[in-house]
Amino acid sequence: MNYKILMVDDDRELLKMLNQYFTLKNYTVMIAENGIEAMEKISANPDIILLDVNMPGMDGIEVCRRIRDMVSIFLTAKVEEQDRVMGLLxxxxxxxxxxxxxxxxxxxxxxxxxxxxxxxxxxxxxxxGELVIDYASKCVHIKGNALELTKLEYEIIEFLSMNPEMVFDKERIYEKIGGYDAEGDSRVVTELIRRIRKKMKMYSEHEYIATVWGRGYKWAK
Incomplete structure (x- = not known):
């Protein structure tokens, strides 16, 4: 399959290098030098987006917030944990x-x-019970109400719900939703689960994701 990849970075030399490499790998490559230009090319429905975090005008974080349904990988020189957490959330x-x-x-x-x-x-x-998970469309409904979930929030629900009553620590959960060679980031998982619970509580008092103290989390039927 010929995948489409959108590369967004204000470093032209980096874009040139990435374009050459991934074109040789048989990707269809699209290029944008800033967030505004990236938003204009989203209609081409790329399969994955490489996003520089620091760009003038609309930065990578803002672009990502607007295109939550697409797979996005941040490229950045920043190394602070808070920056990584913010990007993933x-x-x-x-x-x-x-x-x-x-x-x-x-x-x-x-x-x-x-x-x-x-x-x-x-x-x-x-x-x-009152909650329905549609794994094909990646939707979750409670009492007929669709939860507005980010990709990672949905993937936590999917992973835990497909392994009901099994306990997973934060690092294992992050590894499963984080893709290739993911290093566990407990702060991200903790915050994502807090957000999921908040959204679920709008329609139900049932706690679908239970905390197992000292061990992690599990899906409670």
Missing amino acids: SGGDDYVLKPFSLKELDARIIAHLKREERLHRKKEQRFY
Whole structure:
């Protein structure tokens, strides 16, 4: 399959290098030098987006907030934990620090694309009382109300619900939703689960994601 990849960065030399590499890898490559230009090219429905965090005008974080349904990998020289947490909570799927290995970046991209393909092949729906999870459309409803979830929020629900009553620590959860060679980030998982619970509580008092103190979280039927 010929995947479409949108690369967004204000570093023209980096874009040139990435364009040459991924074109040779048989990707259809689209390029944008800022967030505004990226938003104009979203209509082409790229399969994955590489986003620089620091760009003039509309930065990568803001672009990601507006395109939550697409797979996004941040490319950045920032190394602060808070920056990484903010990027992932904004809807990003992965975080790659500059300078990076092209082979590693390629491996991360492939891992995310293959995971998306597996998710699209799922046709099953599961019912937990007043809650319904549609794994094909990646939607969650409670009493007929659709929850507005980010990609990572949905993926936590999917992972836990497909392994009911099994306890997973924060690092294991992050590894499962973070893609290739993901390092566990407990702050991200804690915040995502807090947000999920808040959204669920708008329609139900049932606690679907239970805390198992000292061990992690589980899906409670």
